[in-house]
Amino acid sequence: LPDDKNQPIRVSADKASMNETTGISVYTGNVEIRQGSMLLTGARVEMHRDKEGNISRIISTGSPAHFQQQATQNQPVTKAYGLQMDYRVNAQLITITEQARVEQAGDNFTGERIVYNMEKSIVDAFGSERSGGQRVEMIIQPKASN
Amino acid sequence: MVRGLKLRWLLPLFFVSLPLIYWGLFGTPGQTRLSDANDPERIDFFMVNAQMQQFNTMGELARELDSPLVVHKPGQDVLHLTEPLLRLPQPEGEPTRVRADHGIMQDDESEIELAGHVEVIDNSPTGLETRLTTSVLRLLPPENYAETDAPVTVTRGQSRTDAIGMQAWLDQRRVDLLSEVRGSYVKN
Numbered sequence: 230l231p232d233d234k235n236q237p238i239r240v241s242a243d244k245a246s247m248n249e250t251t252g253i254s255v256y257t258g259n260v261e262i263r264q265g266s267m268l269l270t271g272a273r274v275e276m277h278r279d280k281e282g283n284i285s286r287i288i289s290t291g292s293p294a295h296f297q298q299q300a301t302q303n304q305p306v307t308k309a310y311g312l313q314m315d316y317r318v319n320a321q322l323i324t325i326t327e328q329a330r331v332e333q334a335g336d337n338f339t340g341e342r343i344v345y346n347m348e349k350s351i352v353d354a355f356g357s358e359r360s361g362g363q364r365v366e367m368i369i370q371p372k373a374s375n
Numbered sequence: 376m377v378r379g380l381k382l383r384w385l386l387p388l389f390f391v392s393l394p395l396i397y398w399g400l401f402g403t404p405g406q407t408r409l410s411d412a413n414d415p416e417r418i419d420f421f422m423v424n425a426q427m428q429q430f431n432t433m434g435e436l437a438r439e440l441d442s443p444l445v446v447h448k449p450g451q452d453v454l455h456l457t458e459p460l461l462r463l464p465q466p467e468g469e470p471t472r473v474r475a476d477h478g479i480m481q482d483d484e485s486e487i488e489l490a491g492h493v494e495v496i497d498n499s500p501t502g503l504e505t506r507l508t509t510s511v512l513r514l515l516p517p518e519n520y521a522e523t524d525a526p527v528t529v530t531r532g533q534s535r536t537d538a539i540g541m542q543a544w545l546d547q548r549r550v551d552l553l554s555e556v557r558g559s560y561v562k563n
Contacts, residue, residue, distance in 0.1 A: 242556045
């Protein structure tokens with residue numbers, strides 16, 4: 230939801246290691262990160278703090294890591310899956326890599342790398358630059374005509 | 376006549392046997408003093424409003440300890456500390472402060488068991504004060520290390536994390552939370 234980014238970030242995990250000097254906290258074991266309607270899960274999650282002590286970046290890895298969020302009240306929940314997710318809190322961008330997949334209102338996107346813009350609810354999918362690498366694939370559901 | 380004789384012997388015998396029975400049960404005076412010496416609760420000295428400073432081999436301040444009352448119990452090789460406040464200098468930033476209601480410090484100062492409203496307060500150079508609270512803490516000052524199995528709360532600004540069990544490397548400013556980690560980060 231639009232106000233998600235102003236909500237507290239809530240974390241639950243089995244273990245954590247907090248390093249005051251680097252400003253990085255690593256959570257492991259059934260990690261769940263919630264911020265308003267946003268949910269991010271993974272086996273291992275790194276939270277980076279900026280100089281003011283606010284969370285600036287969250288990196289989640291899992292098999293797969295999972296992300297979901299409801300962009301607006303009247304839009305369905307967008308879900309994303311991938312072995313790694315990199316959430317830039319201030320930019321409100323989440324980059325999904327390795328077996329990246331996004332589901333949005335029944336449409337399905339896969340690619341080597343997918344960047345989801347949480348504010349505009351826009352999905353940018355990228356194929357592999359290697360020849361023969363993973364290509365972008367989109368499955369768009371027919372929308373009911375009015 | 377014979378009755379008189381008997382009485383004359385019995386009375387002294389009675390009075391002589393009394394101390395022998397007592398000493399047999401509770402030990403001779405000399406021995407009693409000796410068992411006091413090994414009494415673990417025996418106090419051989421105490422200090423009021425103690426301020427201790429410890430220096431390392433390079434002559435640098437290693438730690439400071441303040442306590443309104445320090446009591447030494449030689450039978451246990453420990454010092455009992457009332458409301459101890461420790462200051463542990465760190466490579467950067469201000470010293471880490473550790474305080475509690477009570478503490479028991481080994482004579483060689485290698486270890487301190489802290490109990491009751493234990494707080495570890497750290498002012499890292501990168502930002503806000505980090506405060507760690509728990510009910511009991513085992514502190515190893517020479518190793519700048521602390522641990523507990525008890526529930527622990529870490530607060531920093533308006534953010535807070537709770538967990539069960541913790542290990543802390545104070546000089547690295549690193550805290551590992553061992554289980555049931557629940558945190559809430561609020562924008563500063």
